[in-house]
Each structure stands twice: as structure tokens, then as C-alpha cells.
Amino acid sequence: xxxxxxxxxxxxxxxxxxxxxxxxxxxxxxxxxxxxxxxxxxxxxxxxxxxxxxxxxxxxxxxxxxxxxxxxxxxxxxxxxxxxxxxxxxxxxxxxxxxxxxxxxxxxxxxxxxxxxxxxxxxxxxxxxxxxxxxxxxxxxxxxxxxxxxxxxxxxxxxxxxxxxxxxxxxxxxxxxxxxxxxxxxxxxxxxxxxxxxxxxxxxxxxxxxxxxxxxxxxxxxxxxxxxxxxxxxxxxxxxxxxxxxxxxxxxxxxxxxxxxxxxxxxxxxxxxxxxxxxxxxxxxxxxxxxxxxxxxxxxxxxxxxxxxxxxxxxxxxxxxxxxxxxxxxxxxxxxxxxxxxxxxxxxxxxxxxxxxxxxxxxxxxxxxxxxxxxxxxxxxxxxxxxxxxxxxxxxxxxxxxxxxxxxxxxxxxxxxxxxxxxxxxxxxxxxxxxxxxxxxxxxxxxxxxxxxxxxxxxxxxxxxxxxxxxxxxxxxxxxxxxxxxxxxxxxxxxxxxxxxxxxxxxxxxxxxxxxxxxxxxxxxxxxxxxxxxxxxxxxxxxxxxxxxxxxxxx
Numbered sequence: 105x106x107x108x109x110x111x112x113x114x115x116x117x118x119x120x121x122x123x124x125x126x127x128x129x130x131x132x133x134x135x136x137x138x139x140x141x142x143x144x145x146x147x148x149x150x151x152x153x154x155x156x157x158x159x160x161x162x163x164x165x166x167x168x169x170x171x172x173x174x175x176x177x178x179x180x181x182x183x184x185x186x187x188x189x190x191x192x193x194x195x196x197x198x199x200x201x202x203x204x205x206x207x208x209x210x211x212x213x214x215x216x217x218x219x220x221x222x223x224x225x226x227x228x229x230x231x232x233x234x235x236x237x238x239x240x241x242x243x244x245x246x247x248x249x250x251x252x253x254x255x256x257x258x259x260x261x262x263x264x265x266x267x268x269x270x271x272x273x274x275x276x277x278x279x280x281x282x283x284x285x286x287x288x289x290x291x292x293x294x295x296x297x298x299x300x301x302x303x304x305x306x307x308x309x310x311x312x313x314x315x316x317x318x319x320x321x322x323x324x325x326x327x328x329x330x331x332x333x334x335x336x337x338x339x340x341x342x343x344x345x346x347x348x349x350x351x352x353x354x355x356x357x358x359x360x361x362x363x364x365x366x367x368x369x370x371x372x373x374x375x376x377x378x379x380x381x382x383x384x385x386x387x388x389x390x391x392x393x394x395x396x397x398x399x400x401x402x403x404x405x406x407x408x409x410x411x412x413x414x415x416x417x418x419x420x421x422x423x424x425x426x427x428x429x430x431x432x433x434x435x436x437x438x439x440x441x442x443x444x445x446x447x448x449x450x451x452x453x454x455x456x457x458x459x460x461x462x463x464x465x466x467x468x469x470x471x472x473x474x475x476x477x478x479x480x481x482x483x484x485x486x487x488x489x490x491x492x493x494x495x496x497x498x499x500x501x502x503x504x505x506x507x508x509x510x511x512x513x514x515x516x517x518x519x520x521x522x523x524x525x526x527x528x529x530x531x532x533x534x535x536x537x538x539x540x541x542x543x544x545x546x547x548x549x550x551x552x553x554x555x556x557x558x559x560x561x562x563x564x565x566x567x568x569x570x571x572x573x574x575x576x577x578x579x580x581x582x583x584x585x586x587x588x589x590x591x592x593x594x595x596x597x598x599x600x601x602x603x604x605x606x607x608x609x610x611x612x613x614x615x616x617x618x619x620x621x622x623x624x625x626x627x628x629x630x631x632x633x634x635x636x637x638x639x640x641x642x643x644x645x646x647x648x649x650x651x652x653x654x655x656x657x658x659x
Contacts, residue, residue, distance in 0.1 A: 135150075135151045135152050135292060136292065136375070136376075137149065137150045137155075137292055137296065138377060139377055139417055139418075139444060141441075141444075142518070143520070144440075145467055145517070145518050145519075145520060146445075146467065146469055147469065147514055147517070148295070148296075148377070148444075148469045148470070148514070150295050153511055154511050154514035154515045154518065155185075155221075155469075155510070155511065156469065156470060156506070156510040156511065156513055156514040156517075157186045157221075157223070157295075157446065157470020157471065158183075158184050158185045158186060158471070158502075158506060158507055158510060159185070159186040159223065159448075159471060159472030159473075160178070160182050160184045160186075160187060160188065160452065160472055160476035160477075161187075161189070161448065161449060161472050161473065161474045161475065161476065162175045162187065162188070162475070162476065162479070163475050163477055163479050163480050164227075164231075165479070166189070167189045167190045167211060168207065169206075169207065169210050171479050172210065172214055174477055174478040174479050175187070175477040175478070175479070176218050176220075177478055178477040178478045179218065179476075179477075180218065181496050182500050182503060183500055183503040183504055183507055184220060184503060185220065185503075185507060185510065186221045186222065186223060186295065186470065186472065187215065187220050187222055188222075188225060188298070188472050189211060189222060189223075189224065189225065190224075190225040190227045190301070191207070191224050191225065191226055191227065191281065192207075192227050192237050193226070193227060193228040193229075193237050193238055193239060193274075194237050194238060194239045194240065195207055196277060196281060197239050197277050197280075198239060199239075199241065200239075200241060203281075203284070205284055205288070208224075208281075208284065208285075208288070209288060212289055212293050212294065215293050216291065216293050221293060221294070222293055222295065223294070223295060223296045223297070223379075223448070224285075224294055224296075224298070225297075225301055226278060226281065226297060226301075227300075228274050228277065228278065228300055228366075229263050229270060229271075229300060229303070229362070229366075230262075230263060230301060230302065230304070231300070231301045231302070232301060232383065233262050233302060233304050233305050233383070233399075234261050234263075235249075235251060235262070235263040238263070242270070242273065248267075249263070249267060249269055249270045250263075250267050250313070251263055252305060252308060252310070252311035253311060253312050253316075254307065254308040254312060255308065255312045257312075260306075260307055260311075261306075261307075262305035262306065262308070264311045264315075265311070265355070265358040265359045265362040265399070266311055266313070266316045266358060271365060274362075274366050275369045278299070278369060278370045279369045279372075282373045282374040285376070286373060286374035294376065295376070296376060296378070297370070297376050297377075297378055297379075298378070298379050298381060298448065299363055299367045299370070299379070299380055299416065300363055300366075301381060302381060302383040302397065303359050303363060303380065303382075303400050304355065304359055304382075304383070304397045304398050304400040305355065305394070305397065305398055305399055306394060306397055307394055308394060309351040309352055309394050309398050310352070310354050310355035310398065311355070319358075320343070321341050321343075322341060323338065323339045323340060323341060324337065324340065324341065324342055324345050324346075325357070326338065327411050328353070328408060328411065328412070330411065331407040331408050331410070331411035332353070332407060332408065342354045351393070352393050352398050352405070353405065353408060355398050355399045356398065356399055356402075356405045356408050356409070360401075360408060360409045360412035360413045361412040363380060363413055363416065364412050364413030364414065364416065367413060367415040367416050368414075368415035371415045378415060378417050378418070379417060379418035379419070379420050379446060379448065380400070380409075380413070380418070380420065381400075381420045381422050381448045381449060382400030382401040382402060382420065382421060383397040384396075384400075384402055384403070384421045384422060384434060385397075385402050386425065386430055387430055387433040387434055387437060388433065390402075401421075403437040403438070406419065410442060410443075418444050418446050419438065419443055420438065420446045420447065420448045421437075421438050421447065422447075422449035423447055423450045423451075424449075424450065424451060426456060427529075428529045428578075431456075431459050432459075432462055435447075435459070435462055435463055435468070436466060439466040439467050439468070444467075444468075444469050445463065445466055445467055445468040446468060446470045446471075447463055447470070447471045447472065448470075449472065450471070450472075450474065451473060451474075452474065452475065452476050452498070452499045453473075453482075453494055453495055453496075453497070453498050454494075454577065455529070455577035455578050455579050457473070457498035457501070457502060457579075458498075458526040458527060458578070458580065458581040459526060460499075460502045460581075461502070461525075461526050461581040461582065461583055462524060462526045464506075464513065464517065464522060464583060465522065465523055465524030465525070467517055467522075468517075473499055476495070476496070476499065482495055501597065501649055502581075504649065505595045505649050505651065506583075506595065508623055508624035508625065509595075509627075509629075509651070511627055512585075512593075512624065512627060513583070513585065516587075516593075517585075521585050521586045521587075522583065522584075522585045523551045523583075523584055523585075524581070524582060524583045524584070525549045525551060525560045525581075525599075526578075526580065526581045527547065527562040527563075527578035527580035528547035528549075528578060529577075529578045547562070548560060548562060551584055553584075553586050553592070554586070554589055555589055555590060555607060556590065556592075556603050556604070556605055556656060557604050557605075558584055558592075558601050558603050559601070560580075560582055560599055560600075561599060561602070561643075562578070562580030562598060562599045563575070563598060563600075564598060564647060565600045565643075565647070568642050568643065575598060579597070579598055580596075580598040580599040581597055581598070582595070582596035582597075582599050582601060582646070583595045584601070587653070590655060590656045590657060591653070591654070591655050592653070593629075593652075593653055593654075594644065594651070594652045594653075594654060595650070595651045595652075596649070596650070597648070597650075598646065599646050600642075600643045600645045601644040602644075609658045612658040612659065613658065613659045614656060614657065615657060615659065616636075616640050616654060616656060617657045618634065618653075618654070619636065619639070619640050619644070619652060619654050619655075620632075620634055620635070620652065620653045621633050621634075621652055622651060622652075622653065623651055629651075635652070
């Protein structure tokens with residue numbers, strides 16, 4: 105029996121075992137982290153309760169005992185409930201078959217001490233398209249564990265998905281890793297695992313080595329044909345079936361199949377939720393590969409990924425786009441009935457942080473900016489080091505608002521009761537000397553609920569008028585959750601909300617029955633004062649971050 109066929113059969117058996125194991129684990133251990141799905145919406149359950157990931161990812165080389173204190177200090181400042189942190193294959197398996205658990209154990213133990221959950225990132229065959237985290241003993245055998253070859257025969261700094269020895273080594277190591285998590289982490293400190301990191305290749309669409317070319321010229325697998333609705337094209341090769349897309353789809357299918365087998369093997373041992381993240385293409389101006397990374401879960405190849413890697417629960421976008429429309433489009437593309445929205449990497453300071461609210465409005469189960477620890481000095485546009493407020497302030501603001509009610513927001517989002525609005529950016533290049541305070545970047549919006557509309561105006565306000573001195577960027581954000589008809593939970597910053605009845609009651613006079621300002625304590629809203637008079641007659645103004653509970657009625 106050929107090795108490739110044997111691996112394919114093994115993957116099918118592992119996937120079946122994984123499914124049965126996952127079902128049994130959830131039935132016998134309700135505290136096991138798992139995803140639930142209903143009516144096209146998704147929710148993460150941890151310890152049997154809804155869980156919203158308020159996360160941050162540390163830098164790539166921060167997962168060492170000597171640097172962990174500077175990670176935890178940042179996580180405390182950020183007020184996160186989840187840390188994303190890498191596990192390095194080169195450290196985990198320094199010699200073939202010998203596994204070193206001391207770093208993993210230190211991370212898990214210290215996370216418990218800091219009351220933080222973990223998403224562990226398996227830096228193995230792929231890290232940002234390269235093999236740099238493979239063990240040394242693999243790097244020193246490039247013929248056995250090869251990288252891909254470019255179209256002109258040039259070496260490419262990216263591992264080949266057609267290397268059986270590499271796949272077998274990754275499966276063994278990942279299985280050992282997941283087995284140890286099951287044994288060491290009965291408390292479920294680790295709530296999710298990312299399999300590889302930004303897999304795929306740069307500088308070449310695919311592997312053009314003789315071995316890869318032989319597979320490329322062979323018939324397309326039936327599962328790939330079915331995924332792309334090409335069922336009538338059996339016994340035809342990739343070029344014949346997919347034409348100009350053939351190289352990209354070939355690379356995607358084999359990267360996803362490789363990772364799917366790794367994921368299935370690990371999940372059969374310990375069925376934690378698994379995700380794969382992607383270095384995504386621009387949704388409006390994608391260009392043509394290899395202008396973007398090829399092989400990962402881009403929006404145009406979802407069906408291939410879902411078919412090739414069924415053991416992977418979430419395909420996630422790493423979003424480093426600053427354009428408002430593009431960022432919002434990515435959130436929409438990755439929020440699918442068959443895919444929970446989770447943003448595992450993004451920018452964590454400045455105006456971009458308002459998109460955390462946009463993610464929640466798209467049903468996200470979590471959000472985690474990248475590089476949010478104290479191991480590297482971060483600099484701003486002027487090249488000067490970022491202050492603690494510049495680096496942590498905006499993300500910390502989001503989490504201070506939402507963390508006390510995170511479980512409630514997760515539950516309401518799963519029920520389809522959450523809507524959000526964020527301030528939109530308008531092109532500020534209107535001429536020499538233009539700046540944020542000289543352009544109109546305030547784009548007001550309206551959210552529609554059953555019986556009521558909420559008109560959102562962004563900026564700073566004095567009564568109904570926007571004051572002249574506005575923030576230096578579009579940082580307004582608001583979350584409104586419908587608790588019951590006419591009763592709403594609001595959390596926001598730098599905006600004003602005016603409610604009005606809609607539908608058959610739109611012409612009727614209305615009032616606030618009650619407006620409470622408060623906070624959540626142990627999952628319960630505690631009112632600290634009732635707002636009225638100047639605090640409600642001119643709308644609900646969020647000059648500073650605040651949480652309100654509002655009851656409306658018509659007369």
C-alpha cells in the first residue's frame with residue numbers, strides 16, 4: 105500500500121475517532137471547552153458556561169520561562185481573560201521522539217496563577233509560511249523534510265505539503281502534545297489550540313518539484329471536486345479542471361489536507377476546539393497569487409479547507425488592514441453559518457481597536473490583538489517608543505467595558521440580540537495640511553430593533569451639539585443588546601444614542617421609563633445611579649466609557 109494512500113486512510117479513521125471521542129467527552133464532561141452552533145450562530149462554552157475570548161497574543165519569542173513575567177504584567181494591564189501564546193516544535197521535540205514538557209507546564213501553571221485562559225499556538229511545520237520552528241534535526245535533513253521548489257527551480261523558504269516524512273513527524277509530535285495537555289490540564293486552562301501558524305507559501309504559488317508536479321498532473325481528488333462543485337470532472341488533472349486557479353487550488357488542497365490530518369490525530373486524543381489562522385488577502389483588491397500568501401484559509405478557498413480539514417473547527421483571519429471598509433468586509437466574510445468568527449491576530453492600539461466592537465456585532469466568539477506584551481519595545485509612526493497608554497490603553501478600554509459582562513454578551517450574541525456600530529473613517533487626504541480635525545470622518549448610523557431604532561452619532565457632545573475638539577481619529581464605538589422588547593444594554597465610548605419608536609408606533613410619543621448606569625458583578629448588573637434630566641434629555645451621551653441599562657416605553 106502506498107504511503108500517501110495509507111496516510112489518507114489513517115486520516116479518515118482519525119477523523120471518525122475524533123468525532124466519536126469529542127461526542128463522548130462532551131457528554132461525560134460538560135466543562136470541556138467546546139463550540140455550540142444554532143441558526144447559523146456560534147458560541148464557545150468553557151466550564152459549561154458561555155465564554156467570550158477577550159484575548160491578546162504575545163510576541164513570537166515570548167513563550168520562555170525567563171520572559172513570561174513580562175507577558176503576565178502586560179496581560180494584567182490589558183485586563184484580558186485569554187492569552188494566545190506559542191508552543192515551539194523545536195523546543196518541544198529537541199531529539200526525535202523525545203518530548204520536553206517543561207515550558208508548556210510552566211505556561212499553564214502560571215496562567216492559572218494569573219486567572220487567565222490559554223489558546224496555545226502550535227508553531228510547527230508552518231510559521232508564517234516558513235519552517236523556521238521545525239526541530240534542528242529536521243532542518244539538517246532537507247532531502248527528507250524538503251521545502252518547496254519554485255516554478256523556475258529556485259528554492260523557496262516554505263515547507264512542502266507533499267513530504268510524507270514531515271507530515272508523519274508533525275502528527276507524532278502534535279499527538280504527544282495533545283496527549284500531554286489532556287493529562288496535565290484537567291482544569292481546562294487551555295481552551296483552544298491553533299494548528300500551525302499562517303500556513304502556505306510566499307514567493308511561489310505552489311511546489312513545482314518533480315514529486316509535486318506528478319501529483320499536479322494526476323486526477324483531482326473526488327472530495328476536492330465536490331467541494332468546488334466540479335463533480336463531473338473526474339479523472340481530470342488540476343490544470344484541466346481549474347484552469348488559471350489550478351496552481352492556487354492545488355496548493356490550498358494539499359496544505360489543508362496536511363493540516364487536517366495533523367488536527368484529526370490530535371483531536372482523536374484530546375478533542376479541544378482547533379483553529380487555523382490565515383494571512384489573508386485584501387477582500388476588495390486581492391490581486392493574483394503569489395501577491396498574497398497561498399495555502400491558508402483565504403475567503404476564496406473556504407470550501408476546499410472545509411472539505412480537506414474537517415477536524416478544524418475555525419478558520420480565522422489575521423487582520424492587519426487599516427481601511428475601514430476592508431476590515432469590516434473581512435469580518436463579514438469569516439462569519440459564516442459553518443464557521444465561527446474569531447480574530448486571533450490584529451492591531452492592538454489606536455483607532456483600529458474600535459473594530460473589536462464591529463467583530464462582536466458580527467457574532468465573534470473572540471478577539472486577540474497581536475504583540476501585546478512587554479518583551480519588545482513597540483514604536484509609533486514617528487519612530488518613538490509607544491507609551492503604556494498608547495500600547496495598551498485602547499484595547500484595555502474595550503476589555504474594561506466588556507469583561508465584567510463577557511458571559512452575558514456571549515449568551516446574547518448567540519441569541520442574535522447584539523448589534524454594534526463603529527465610527528467610519530473617511531479619506532482624509534483632501535489637500536495640503538489636512539488632518540483628522542479638519543475632515544468630516546463622522547459617519548452616523550442607525551441600528552434597528554424590534555419596535556425601536558437607535559440613532560448613533562459619533563464624537564464628543566455638549567447637549568445635542570458636537571463640540572469642536574474631536575478625537576484625532578475615528579474611535580467611537582457602541583454595543584447595544586436587546587434584553588427584552590424595549591429594554592436594552594448599552595456599552596460605548598465617544599458617541600451619543602437617541603432612541604425612537606419604529607413601525608406602527610413611530611409617531612407615538614415616548615419616554616425613558618428608566619436609565620441605569622452601572623456595572624456587572626459576578627454576572628449580574630448592579631445599578632450605581634439612575635440617570636435623568638440633563639443626562640437623558642439630550643440623548644445618552646458616552647463621553648467616557650460607560651455601561652447603561654435602558655427601559656423605553658410609548659405613551
